[in-house]
Amino acid sequence: MRRSSMRALAAATFAIFITACATTGTSGGGAVASPTGNDTGKDFAFQSTQFSPVPEQEAMRQQILKNWKGVGVEFITDQEAVIINNITAEAKAGGTGRIGIIGLENGQFSSIVAGNYLQDLSKVTDRNKDKKINADMLTLGKFGGSQQLYIPWMQQTYFLVANKQALQYLPSGADVNALTYDQLIAWAKNIFDKTGQKRFGWPVGTNGLIHRLLQGYWYPSYTGGLVTTFKSPEAVTMWNKIKELWQYSNPQSTTYAFMQEPLQSGEVWVAMDHGARLINVLKAKPDDFIAVPAPAGPKGRYYMSVVIGLGIPKTTPNQGGAEKLIDYLLQPDTQITTFRTNSFFPVIDAQMPADLDKGLKLEADAVAKQSSAKDGKVVPLPVGLGSQGGPFNTAILNTFQRIVVKGEDPSTVLNEQAKIINDLLNTAQAKCWGPDGTSTSTCQVK
Amino acid sequence: MWARTEEILPYALLLPSLVFLALLILIPMVQALLLAIQADSGEFTTAYLQRMAVDVNFNDAWRNTLLLIVLIVPLQIVLALAMALLVNSRFKGHQWFLYVYAIPLAISDLAAGILWLAVFTERGYLNTAAQGLGIVDQAKVYLSFENFGGLVAAIVIAESWRATAIVMVILVAGLQLIPRDFFEAADLFGANRLRRTLYVVLPLLRPSLQSALIIRTIFAFQTFAVVLALAGRNMPVIAAEAYSWYANNRDAHLAASYALLLLGLTIVFTFVYLRVLGLREAEVKR
Numbered sequence: 001m002r003r004s005s006m007r008a009l010a011a012a013t014f015a016i017f018i019t020a021c022a023t024t025g026t027s028g029g030g031a032v033a034s035p036t037g038n039d040t041g042k043d044f045a046f047q048s049t050q051f052s053p054v055p056e057q058e059a060m061r062q063q064i065l066k067n068w069k070g071v072g073v074e075f076i077t078d079q080e081a082v083i084i085n086n087i088t089a090e091a092k093a094g095g096t097g098r099i100g101i102i103g104l105e106n107g108q109f110s111s112i113v114a115g116n117y118l119q120d121l122s123k124v125t126d127r128n129k130d131k132k133i134n135a136d137m138l139t140l141g142k143f144g145g146s147q148q149l150y151i152p153w154m155q156q157t158y159f160l161v162a163n164k165q166a167l168q169y170l171p172s173g174a175d176v177n178a179l180t181y182d183q184l185i186a187w188a189k190n191i192f193d194k195t196g197q198k199r200f201g202w203p204v205g206t207n208g209l210i211h212r213l214l215q216g217y218w219y220p221s222y223t224g225g226l227v228t229t230f231k232s233p234e235a236v237t238m239w240n241k242i243k244e245l246w247q248y249s250n251p252q253s254t255t256y257a258f259m260q261e262p263l264q265s266g267e268v269w270v271a272m273d274h275g276a277r278l279i280n281v282l283k284a285k286p287d288d289f290i291a292v293p294a295p296a297g298p299k300g301r302y303y304m305s306v307v308i309g310l311g312i313p314k315t316t317p318n319q320g321g322a323e324k325l326i327d328y329l330l331q332p333d334t335q336i337t338t339f340r341t342n343s344f345f346p347v348i349d350a351q352m353p354a355d356l357d358k359g360l361k362l363e364a365d366a367v368a369k370q371s372s373a374k375d376g377k378v379v380p381l382p383v384g385l386g387s388q389g390g391p392f393n394t395a396i397l398n399t400f401q402r403i404v405v406k407g408e409d410p411s412t413v414l415n416e417q418a419k420i421i422n423d424l425l426n427t428a429q430a431k432c433w434g435p436d437g438t439s440t441s442t443c444q445v446k
Numbered sequence: 447m448w449a450r451t452e453e454i455l456p457y458a459l460l461l462p463s464l465v466f467l468a469l470l471i472l473i474p475m476v477q478a479l480l481l482a483i484q485a486d487s488g489e490f491t492t493a494y495l496q497r498m499a500v501d502v503n504f505n506d507a508w509r510n511t512l513l514l515i516v517l518i519v520p521l522q523i524v525l526a527l528a529m530a531l532l533v534n535s536r537f538k539g540h541q542w543f544l545y546v547y548a549i550p551l552a553i554s555d556l557a558a559g560i561l562w563l564a565v566f567t568e569r570g571y572l573n574t575a576a577q578g579l580g581i582v583d584q585a586k587v588y589l590s591f592e593n594f595g596g597l598v599a600a601i602v603i604a605e606s607w608r609a610t611a612i613v614m615v616i617l618v619a620g621l622q623l624i625p626r627d628f629f630e631a632a633d634l635f636g637a638n639r640l641r642r643t644l645y646v647v648l649p650l651l652r653p654s655l656q657s658a659l660i661i662r663t664i665f666a667f668q669t670f671a672v673v674l675a676l677a678g679r680n681m682p683v684i685a686a687e688a689y690s691w692y693a694n695n696r697d698a699h700l701a702a703s704y705a706l707l708l709l710g711l712t713i714v715f716t717f718v719y720l721r722v723l724g725l726r727e728a729e730v731k732r
Binding site: 079080081084204205206208250251252253254255256265266387389390393398401402 | 592675690694696
């Protein structure tokens with residue numbers, strides 16, 4: 001048993017991210033790597049959008065950074081907008097700033113990359129070659145150019161968590177480890193018919209990640225694409241399915257941000273969300289919950305991989321120190337501590353320990369099953385949108401809000417939102433990515 | 447020479463705070479204003495304001511904001527007045543009341559929103575208590591997107607709890623400024639408590655009421671953390687839209703347009719308060 005879950009974990013860490021990201025751009029050779037900097041001995045701030053819960057921040061300071069021998073590092077979490085502001089402000093002020101290093105999601109880097117505020121870290125990649133950093137993720141960190149603008153730090157994905165109370169209502173013939181969206185809808189309906197309660201939940205609240213579930217799960221699984229198929233007949237079918245499921249969903253879904261909370265309180269029995277937003281319920285009640293792969297649609301079992309990268313701003317007060325910190329965070333021990341304490345998966349070839357927490361094992365198994373599923377297909381976060389990343393998410397969100405919450409006609413809404421999406425793709429001049437395949441010109445809704 | 451120093455002195459003393467205000471408030475305010483009407487290329491444009499006007503949430507946002515103000519501000523003024531009169535009657539233990547009333551002042555608005563979310567959510571305190579007392583069989587969902595009235599009621603309750611104290615503090619201060627002579631005169635003429643409140647206290651409290659109304663209305667325009675916590679995306683308000691356009695969409699121009707709208711509405715309301723409640727010239731001269 002122990003051996004098999006270890007193997008599952010090893011599979012998970014490699015397979016969350018398969019090769020779908022190879023479409024993201026040329027990994028052009030002939031990079032002119034900037035020389036690695038000297039450790040100036042100056043302390044610096046490490047700003048990140050990750051680890052916003054206080055216990056995770058404490059784990060970062062007390063455990064993950066425990067064996068760090070370099071200069072003083074002040075770990076600060078903040079919202080994306082604040083960090084981008086800080087970096088931009090320091091870059092505009094000139095000289096060196098206070099922020100030595102940043103840790104953001106792949107998509108959150110885009111406006112900083114567009115502003116040309118980041119150092120090329122190719123040399124740091126080279127000297128960490130022996131750690132076998134996932135090559136596709138490294139490619140993502142180049143943003144289609146030749147410079148290594150971030151180095152992968154850790155990874156996550158989204159999956160489904162269910163209360164064991166809900167299992168008795170599974171539709172007959174459904175395998176909970178290989179659900180389809182139709183079965184998911186039948187499941188939620190069955191719960192409602194038998195108990196009178198709406199127990200499926202969506203993260204549609206203010207900080208919820210519903211747009212990611214649409215971009216990486218529902219849309220590609222139903223239409224085989226996201227942008228190109230945005231208003232296709234398959235998309236209309238998908239929206240009608242979502243509306244059907246919405247009838248059996250807790251109407252408080254519009255206040256939910258992290259699904260672990262309503263799952264733990266029992267307001268919701270079945271929900272999909274980002275792993276870091278589900279782990280607490282798995283850790284707190286590992287015997288009451290199961291974690292399983294995302295459902296499959298007509299086009300396959302699509303799932304999304306989230307890469308968190310480390311970048312060094314050009315205004316860093318201590319380039320050498322920040323580079324050493326990257327070396328440290330990529331060490332196998334540090335990567336495994338990061339998984340143990342904050343449940344983000346390693347990005348390197350790391351040997352997993354056998355004595356993992358029960359909740360972590362549930363998560364690791366689900367992720368392993370998801371990535372090794374026969375019909376499993378991985379998509380990255382939207383690529384190449386630059387400053388249009390936020391508006392793109394909002395456009396997807398508003399589509400959900402209008403069709404599902406407000407009940408407007410799907411075709412009308414899709415036509416109107418398609419115009420908005422095409423405009424912002426034109427502004428960003430973004431090529432197609434992930435589920436839409438590759439394109440030579442700007443990606444557009446067909 | 448002496449006289450000149452005396453003339454300059456007040457301005458000299460004001461200068462540091464003026465510089466402070468200019469640097470930290472006036473200049474950023476002008477910059478924000480310009481963001482709403484000036485393109486990156488430097489030319490003036492109404493494009494951002496037009497985009498705001500056709501934004502999906504625009505109509506809901508201003509309607510909801512005004513609705514909340516119409517519901518919250520009068521309720522709070524009445525509540526705060528009652529509380530202030532109670533505290534000011536100096537009954538035994540009135541200071542204790544003052545402290546209890548002031549507790550919400552120390553709590554951030556987001557924390558207050560989350561606190562009330564814990565009360566109103568399906569498995570929250572309200573349902574647990576109601577079920578424990580046998581009032582309801584099954585937990586009720588109050589914060590449903592289908593139940594706009596419930597959302598509004600929850601927000602009004604949470605906001606009233608959170609921000610009535612600031613109004614009360616202003617009114618208590620106003621009450622304490624009323625000279626005792628007036629009350630003695632009213633007593634001499636045989637006025638009872640109600641008449642004394644209606645004909646002596648309220649008219650003399652008008653300046654304080656005016657500032658309380660202005661301050662409270664400005665804050666009510668800025669309400670958004672409580673709304674976000676309790677209603678999520680279901681209840682767009684102007685301040686939340688400004689935040690969302692800046693933080694999520696990284697569009698400072700549209701965020702500034704919403705801020706400009708807030709500024710405009712605030713100015714209109716303040717002007718109305720000043721006209722309606724302001725001291726008329728005859729009263730000042732008297």
